[in-house]
Amino acid sequence: MVISIQNPYDGQKPEDVARKFIDQRVFIGWPFLHEGKVVAVSDSMFKYEKMSVVPGQEGKVVSTPHAFQALHHWKSKAERIESVYSKRCGVLTGEVEVMLHVRPLKGLKREEDGAFVKDYEGLEKEVESAVQMSVVEVSSEDPRYVERAPPPIKEEFPEGSKVFFLGEHGYGVAAQVSATDEEKDTLSVILAFFPAERLESDRFKEIVNARKASRYFLSYRATDMVGISGRALGKITSSFMVLTSDEQKNNLGLSIKFEAKALKVIDYSRKEGRTWEYSEKAIQLIREYKAAFPEVFASLDGNGDAMARATDIFGRYDDPDAKVREVKAFLKSKGVRDLEPVSLFCDHLSKETVVEIEKVEDELTQGKSGGIRKAIVKGIPRRAVLKPTHAAYRLQNQHFALGDRVTMVKDSGGVPLSVKGVVIGLNAKSMDVIWDVPFISGVTLGDRCSQYRGSTVEFSSCLNLSNPQFVTSTNPKAPAPVRNNAPFNPKFGPHPIVQPAPGQQAASGFRPRPQSNGQPMKIMLNPNRGGRGGGAGWANGHSGRGGPAPQPSTSPIQPQNTQQPANVPAAGAPRGGPRGRGGPPFRGGRGFDRGRGAPRGDFRRGRGRGGFAPAQSS
Template identity: 50%
Template sequence: MIGERIFFNWPFLQEGLVVAVSDSLLKYEKLPTTPNAPARVTSTSHGERWQMKAERIERHYSTRYGVILGDIELLLHIRPLKGLKQSASGAFIKNYAEGSNNEIEQAVQMCLGTGISEDPRYQEREASSLAEEFPEGSTIFLLEESAYGTVGKVSSTTKSTLSADLDVYPSDNSENNDFRAIVIGRKSSDYYSFYNAANLARITTLALAKIASSFLVITSDGAKSNLGLSLKFDAKGLKVIGYSQKSESGKWDYSQKTIDLVKEYKTKFPEVFHVLDYKSNGMIPASEIFTGPDMDADTKVREIRKWLQTKGVLDFEPVPLICDKLTKETIAEIESLADKIVKKKSSVGPKEIIITDIHRQAVLKPSQAIYRLQDQRFALGDRVIMVQDSGSVPLAVKGVVVGLYEESIDVVWDVPIMLGGTLGGCCSQYRGSTVEFNTCLNLSDPQFIFSTKPKTSPHPRNEVPLFRPQYGARTAIQTVVGQAPVARLRAATQPNPSAYAPNSPNGRGEPLRPGQSFQWPNSPHAASTQSGGAYVPPHLHGGRGGAQGGFVPEHSGRGGFQFNGDRGRGSPMSWRGRDFGGRTTGRGSYLR
């Protein structure tokens, strides 16, 4: 069952993919046990909340639909179907939600293996031919690195490639950098921590926390009125762009505009701030705030509400914490630059070029945008182009991202559009609109580049022969110059000039001086060694001691003969060694 599709949420069936099965003790899912190995079904223990989830599902169907499920013994972990996505070959395949956060747990009794009537919009289908998918004269967008996002028309198609006529403006790349420079160089809003902001506003941190959120009071008729600024919402995770934000430490920060607004609020209505430090978090009657003999509490509340409206507080739009938006001044600079670019292009005109041998993956059709542009990333100041042929924005119109939200972006377009707006008074009339992520192609951050050039292959490594160890002694042989050694035998090598001289008085030898030749004392073959012969004395390939490797007179190194009686390695009087017939010898010492 794991890895198979299923229909869940009876009676309103929805398709999904089963990724795990769990019971009251274990959870079974497919996981790779070792690297580069196929996934296998493994079991892991889970928390004690499984029974609570099963009871909640049973209670939901019993009270909502009047269905008795009985005992729930298994729960299916299902990832719902999001839609279709287009693969590189052009085929449409199903796209399921990713991540454990998107998993839905459902009782096995409420799931079906097959659907009676499946939605034809989400059925997988094979790729069609290029001639059918890209007829001559159809509009496409090139995804190659040289002209990413350039709009063109299909001129001809073959079995595997197509040709297109493109209208190219040489200044497109520099435009993207110019818009990004405006966003980078914008005047950033100064945010202060809640403690510093309270000090600048001359109030306590508790008073700032209350007045920056909702502060409800009750009038004489029992109505509730919010006298707070509504700049932050902890429970909902919302903020007001330009006034409040949450730092990485989880604390609230406030801008200079918030501090100025609080100061003015305190100056006009000080009675409100007198009770912020002493009253509880509950709702307060207005009569306890405005206690003066000549004060009408209800009139004061209406006066405060009217002042908040004139300051635009009632029109603040709370957005999620991850959202961001450019200021009105920065958007005005972007509009001014866009007007100059449009005016310049209208006087110069595009450059027409023809590109042949274009692969299917290197072009984007407007109807493919919702399938291929999923999970696209955007940032403030990114240059975008409209690639969807349906909606409120005409095809191939360019713009700049000025606002980021969870599932949409605010864009200021280069030219006015019929159904455009002002984005809440931030831009000119008919210049702004809010669109979804998969309707625009990001030109500043290309994420779907198709390269026609193959990647550079890595530098080939030198072939190293397989190491095969050989046990036993390796005989040193004399070989003729230029002749390869016999198999399983090695040729004798010349002595290393940097070796240690054996007749050094230091005991272990010292390095040879420049120009000094290597000679073994009292060796009949010293002349041949000096003349470059290949002879190697037998004791070079023997053991460490004289008995195994051969005795060399006057050799004071390891295995050499020493005439003094000092205790040490190689000495006849050394206590380290073997006992042969009561005589104690050192390691490799000479027996007399």
């Protein structure tokens, strides 16, 4: 069975379609529909968007012509839509003349007043859909994504519920709701805090900033500093396996970089682009290793991929296996086996810094045995407090840095509620935190902290106390603060070059030649070489064989030296003079040389068509 789709918008102008669909929701991906918001409409020549010149007034549809490269992209997308529906679904969509630019629905987000509204994806996830394959209404909507009005404040914040205060003074302090006022839509909370907590963030930042800044060197610079080849450096800094007499494998490498696994060691190695870099600490370690065991470095440049043997490296010693054990003991004494590799695409604090942070946390925890204070804040709006169940909605786009003081605001998970900690690692989608107190589900984070003290959590599960980003006024009549909408996407390590957007010109590589406005391209000959007709001209026939000779210059300025050598033909002379190297046209007793201008007759026949070269005036 084949289904044929009738286009209800056939014959309508693209401008009319744009006025109807832009800023409206549609359902795309038929027959498996999912919701999205239309942001633009396009045809084969123009893209139509709604722009507002005056804020507060309804925007007008503005057409923008496609770029030169985008014309082909648009046609390819339209043909692909027709092909996919025809070959995979057995659906004839008809010719795609108009497409909708749709941003898919991401979920619901909570507004400052407590309402839940739909949140759509950004420009990077925008998709195109044929207008005849888009559905405007559905009979049954997904109840999970239905927008909801703000609930009554008494239902959302019942008395005794646990919240976090977001005011300017006491930001992030744990609180409890004591009363609510439905008429004014305000509430009262009781704060519980330690007065000395305000200075905690500064102490941890000082520890992180006091780290010794390591200077990194490119691999080719590191080879010159150590005095080894690049191949030897690559082997010794990774895994270098050696076989002993009992066929046991022993790793004599430093293991500070892993290319295939995309791992590095903090404060020792990193990768920028395609090149590895080594710190001063790593170079010093390699120098000490080379000075202690030069035999190991002498064997690194050997040919072949076979695994090295102890007898090949330490052949001049009576017991090569004992020498291998001595090398392993040396590496262990330098702490090489305790180095923890991490991903190239993350940033972590070193183990020494983490130990120092943990000591400060223990001191602060012991000093909090007493002295807790309470305060009551009345008549604040609901946006001035954070409910644990709202953390996933409200704490989006929050930024973090190493050494930031955070508190857990999510009531689900292994970390107890309102426990404080310090960020010691940033990953692509999560962060590593060492907490003030141990808990049952805590880990050591790769032996970087004590048992039950560390964990990896999401960005939206913690509130940043060192960098407050959600400070809200306690005045109910104050306007809602403007939030940062830039997403927090930490990127560390090497990343590929981003390709240009569809329709955009690449930064480098092939580029098409500019338009010539319909004029044919002309290729000019070298003016110093006369054509067969005696004149320099164009290669495509404008001044070819038999064409006019170039006209002499009419400039009144005469050259100082007008004398010309006898063996150089005059300008405009036909090709075919006697060939030679500056000598006369005759060679005694042998007739003409084999020049292109030799005449037919008794003399030897030349290869040219012309006659003698004209005589030159002396």
